[in-house]
Structure formats: structure tokens, C-alpha cells
Amino acid sequence: MSTLALHRATFRITDSDLEFMVLDQETMPEHFQGYQIVREGILDNHMMAEHGFDGSTPERFRDAGRISGFMKEFGPTADMQVFEGLDFVGATVTHLFETPEAVSGWIKDIFIKDFEENVGNSVGETQQLISVQKLETSGFYDESAALKILQGGPAGVMSSTVIDFRVGRLLGVAFIGSIGDQDRLKMASDLAYSLERRIVQVVLGAH
Numbered sequence: 001m002s003t004l005a006l007h008r009a010t011f012r013i014t015d016s017d018l019e020f021m022v023l024d025q026e027t028m029p030e031h032f033q034g035y036q037i038v039r040e041g042i043l044d045n046h047m048m049a050e051h052g053f054d055g056s057t058p059e060r061f062r063d064a065g066r067i068s069g070f071m072k073e074f075g076p077t078a079d080m081q082v083f084e085g086l087d088f089v090g091a092t093v094t095h096l097f098e099t100p101e102a103v104s105g106w107i108k109d110i111f112i113k114d115f116e117e118n119v120g121n122s123v124g125e126t127q128q129l130i131s132v133q134k135l136e137t138s139g140f141y142d143e144s145a146a147l148k149i150l151q152g153g154p155a156g157v158m159s160s161t162v163i164d165f166r167v168g169r170l171l172g173v174a175f176i177g178s179i180g181d182q183d184r185l186k187m188a189s190d191l192a193y194s195l196e197r198r199i200v201q202v203v204l205g206a207h
Contacts, residue, residue, distance in 0.1 A: 003142060007100050009203050010168030014096075015042075018070035021094040021170075021199045028074060029190050032090045035074035043069035043093065053118050064110060065102025069095035069171075084180045087187075088158075092195045095171040103166045107145050111164050115147055127153040135161070135185050141196060142166045146188070150181060157181055161188040167199050 025037070045058040045066060073091040080086070097103045115132045123129050128151060135146035144165035151158055161184040163174045174192035176184045 006141070006200070006203065007168035010100075010170050013170065013203060015068040015070075017202055018042075018068065018094045018096060021172075021195070021202050022070055022072040022092045023191070023195055023198060024072065025074075027194060027198060028090065029187070029194060031087070031187060032074050032191075034077065034080075035090065036077050038073050038075040038089070039091075040072040041070070043071050043095070053114050053123070054121070056114075061110075064106055065098040066106065067096045067098060069093055082179070085182055086179045087176055087182075087184070088179060089175070089177040090191060091173075091175040092191065093173040093175070094195070094199060095173070097169045097171060100166065100169050103169060103171045104143055106171060107143065107164050107166070111162075112145060112147065115149060123151055127151045127158075130157070137163060137165075137189070139189070139193065140165045141200070142168075144192075146185065148183075148185070159184070161185055163188050163192040165192060165196060167196065167203065170199055170203070172196055172199055 045061040048061055049056040049058045071091060071093040073089055075089050118129050119132055121129055130150040130152050133148040135148055137144040137146045144163060146163040149160040157180055158177060159182045160175065160177045165172050172192065172195045174188050174195055176188045178184055
């Protein structure tokens with residue numbers, strides 16, 4: 001199927017389809033098979049604004065063309081040891097936008113720009129955003145971007161690897177959070193590839 005045909009097919013998608021696109025226990029990469037669901041649910045624009053950087057508002061996200069989203073996060077079970085290098089979260093999110101162009105705008109003007117402009121600022125109550133590094137992505141059906149984010153606090157440094165990719169008017173996000181300064185691009189890419197396959201399956205009517 002051509003990119004244009006797939007883009008057109010995403011206009012049949014509604015926000016009720018999004019929960020079928022994020023990865024569940026069976027479709028998560030092997031590394032996360034022993035993890036458990038720690039959070040899942042709808043991500044509306046109000047929730048996005050509440051958990052966003054200072055200045056984030058539902059109106060800003062609506063104006064950017066974002067309609068809604070759905071997320072599912074996996075984390076270690078209670079008996080897993082906490083250690084340097086532990087991946088404490090693996091998550092996938094699918095967002096629905098009004099147009100494919102709105103997805104591109106979000107990747108550039110909100111995902112990348114907001115992180116870069118907040119380096120040095122507080123994130124949450126006890127964390128500071130230390131650095132943001134753009135990473136090279138490859139192998140995706142359409143546009144994609146990746147960031148490695150370092151943040152620090154009383155408990156030490158944590159790193160996050162986040163990949164955003166476009167499928168028509170859908171935005172897929174794969175996210176891995178790790179203790180310490182870790183290189184997780186390959187693992188995050190594998191997570192994102194699995195998410196992309198699942199999104200396409202649902203777009204083509206396979207849920």
C-alpha cells in the first residue's frame with residue numbers, strides 16, 4: 001500500500017480505535033515480557049496539558065490539531081531488583097490528529113521544540129531536565145524523530161529514549177525510561193517498529 005493510500009485509510013479511524021493500537025503484554029518486545037501494566041487509558045488534551053511543560057494548555061494542543069490519545073505503560077514487578085541500568089518503564093502511545101500535516105507539526109513544534117527549550121528547567125517536583133539529544137531514526141514507514149533525554153534529581157540521573165513516528169493522521173510514540181545514562185535507541189526502535197506494525201494492522205481493519 002502506498003503512503004498516500006495509508007494516509008487516506010487513517011481518516012476512517014476514530015478515537016475509540018486507539019486503545020487497540022497500543023501494545024499489550026503479548027505484543028511487547030521480549031525484554032518487557034516479565035513486566036506488568038502500571039498505567040493505561042485515554043490521554044485527552046486536558047491530561048496532556050497537566051503532565052506537559054509549563055505553559056501547556058488544552059487549547060494549545062487542540063490548536064495543533066490533536067484530538068485524543070491512548071497509552072499503555074509497563075513497569076517492573078515488585079520482586080525485580082532496582083539497579084543502575086534498570087528500564088523502569090516501557091510504554092506505547094497512539095495519538096489521533098485532524099490531518100497528517102498536524103502530526104508533522106506536532107513532531108517538530110511540540111515534541112522536539114518543547115524539550116529543547118526546557119533544558120535546565122524543572123520537570124515535576126524534584127527533577128531537572130539536564131540535556132536533550134536528537135537521535136537518528138531509520139526503518140519507519142514515514143516521518144520519524146527520536147530524542148534521548150537526561151533528567152536528574154535527589155535519586156540520581158534517569159534517561160529516557162522517545163521515538164515519535166507518523167502513520168497518516170496518527171502519531172505513534174514509543175518510550176523507555178532507564179536508571180542512569182543509558183543507550184536505548186535500538187530497544188526503543190524495536191518497540192516503535194512493533195507499535196507501527198500494530199497501528200497499520202488496525203488501520204487496515206485487523207482488530
